[in-house]
Amino acid sequence: MTRRIIIVGGGVAGTMVANRLAKSMENEVYNGELEIVLIGDTGKHIYQPGFLFMAFNEGFLEQFAREEKYLLHPKVNFVMDAARHIDVDRKRVITGKQSFDYDFLVIATGSYPDMESVPGLAAGGHTFYTPEGAERLRYEMLNFQGGTLLVTIDVPHKCPVAPLEFIFMADDYYREAGIRNKVQLKYTYPIGRVHSLEPVAKWAVKEFEKRGIEYETFFNLEKVDPEKRIAYNMDGSEHPYDLLIAIPAHRGARVIQDSGLGDEDGFIPTDRYSLKMEGQDCVYVIGDATDLPVSKAGSTAHYEADVVVRNLISELKGLPATHRYNGKAFCFIETGLNEATYITFNYKQPPQPVPPSEMLHWFKLSYNEMYWLSARGIL
Amino acid sequence: MSEVNITKTIDARGSYCPGPLMELVKAIKRGQIGDVYELLSSDNGSAKDVPEWVNKMGHELVYCREDGDFWRIAVKKTK
Structure with missing residues (x-):
């Protein structure tokens, strides 16, 4: 049978x-x-x-x-x-x-990212967590001439290091474009540090300060006004933006x-x-x-x-x-357009990031191709 | 002491990423005013992180106590 x-x-x-x-x-x-x-x-x-x-x-x-x-x-x-x-x-x-x-x-x-999870978000924000969203955001990123680029993060979401990767890559991207002085990069996070993993948060804050990336903790997006371009935090504070990039709550x-x-x-x-x-x-x-x-x-x-x-x-x-x-779990973390680090952890062992290097960046790029061997059950 | 009516217990023991507080934030955002969520966390940092977040966001800490090798922290959604 x-x-x-x-x-x-x-x-x-x-x-x-x-x-x-x-x-x-x-x-x-x-x-x-x-x-x-x-x-x-x-x-x-x-x-x-x-x-x-x-x-x-x-x-x-x-x-x-x-x-x-x-x-x-x-x-x-x-x-x-x-x-x-x-x-x-x-x-x-x-x-x-x-x-x-x-x-x-x-x-x-x-799971899927739900842009309807916060009122006004679908109309006022962008996301790179879907193929259509990434395509639309590519156009916005290429044509952005300056102003406040605000990143908001909700829970739960896939790939918890991707928002950090995004902001570091944005920093490199606008430096290379020669307009970093016109772009205010602002990263937000729902709890009292910039990433749920304390070692990652400590490392990221140092990078933010070195690169002039602004950050705000205890930020829990409650609504967006797409007309006025304002994001509202759970504590009632208002955050104006020119380009809003959201990692919205995911659903099953x-x-x-x-x-x-x-x-x-x-x-x-x-x-x-x-x-x-x-x-x-x-x-x-x-x-x-x-x-x-x-x-x-x-x-x-x-x-x-x-x-x-x-x-x-x-x-x-x-x-x-x-x-x-x-x-x-094991996660590569792109720390810019040319360097990367990684973390690995389990139920008992917390992660410790290693110093970023160009070699790890190339390993990540290689894994983008090697992934197909994993999907086939070979690697 | 009056008994607390727990809406849902969230077992986040062994969670590093996204971590216990993020699990609680998720529940509070989805919950109704008056709901009480009990978080179980094996991370000692939760005893500080959770009350700090609750205070900042204007919710109510019902209790925060050690239970063997983990923490039990209950939070009421107030708005």
């Missing part, structure tokens, strides 16, 4: 799980004992860290996108159709056209909300070690879709994929799922 594993979501997490599982259980997949189905709503797989580079005219979407069907192992059944409903009681996923029963389910539906996928599986933001209650959905023995949750207090980042999904695949293999072989996720 064929057992079926359904993976919903064709991003980093879903694609890695599908490919690693297919490679690890090639015999079972080829002799028909195991079917791996990946349900994704788009045929394009996009490497999202590329958006940051697009905003600075350092690349175009085509170079950060591949056809999902060519990334997948040939025995992964790719269904290009949006999942409409996930019924964990009946162990079934319903798409626009079909219905699939499963033995095990992996939910990898990700619509299908999670529609299926009643998530919390108020659409994130799924997940066991932090086993990565199983709370109360569901046959459902794993991975990547941004979880409600775990870890970074919503590609590296998190990557390390989680290792655990989920090994546990799925164990369970398919009749063994208990004993592998545990330890909260590991």
Whole structure:
């Protein structure tokens, strides 16, 4: 009898799980004992860290996108159709056209930046967290002749170091353009320091002071007046801007909300070690879709994929799922257009940034290409 | 002492990035006035960071106490 594993979501997490599982259980997949189905709503797989580079005219979407069907192992059944409903009681996923029963389910539906999360933000602000947003922002950045560039950050959001990378790259960008003296760069953060990680915050403040980047802490965006170009903080203070770049609160996928599986933001209650959905023995949750207090980042999904695949293999072989996720994440941090650093941490070990270097910047640029090996389950 | 009615407990133990306070900020922003959120944090910095944020943003600190090797901090959304 064929057992079926359904993976919903064709991003980093879903694609890695599908490919690693297919490679690890090639015999079972080829002799028909195991079917791996990946349900994704788009045929394009996009490497999202590329958006940051697009905003600075350092690349175009085509170079950060591949056809999902060519990334997948040939025995992964790719269904290009949006999942409409996930019924964990009946162990079934319903798409626009079909219905699939499963033995095990992996939910990898990700998250999306919600520009509607704050009144006036969609009309008054820009974001580089979506391909369309990065394209529009590229145009604004190229044509910005001076004034206040304000960065606001809401929670939760993907890739918590990207806003810092953005402001440092903006500093380099306008210096190279020769108009840095006309551009006031202002970075804000919701809590009492400029990044949630204290070592990163300490390092970033030194850089801000060295580069003349203004910063404001305890900034929680409550509304935006697009006409007057004013951003309002939760404490009532007003912050005028000429160009507003927001990292808005993210939400879980619509299908999670529609299926009643998530919390108020659409994130799924997940066991932090086993990565199983709370109360569901046959459902794993991975990547941004979880409600775990870890970074919503590609590296998190990557390390989680290792655990989920090994546990799925164990369970398919009749063994208990004993592998545990330890909260590991690894993030490169671009500190300008020519240097980078990195941090790594887990549930027990806090991060410590290393001094930025040109070599780490080139390693990051190389990883932008090597990513495709990771997605294929090779690296 | 009257019992506090907790709307939701947020287990942010072991969280470095985005970190316990950011988890609390998320809940407060989404919550209703009068909701009480209890944060569990294994980061000693939370005992200082959270009351500071609550004070600055005008919400109410209900309690902040150690419970074994972690902190229990409850915050009421007031506006």
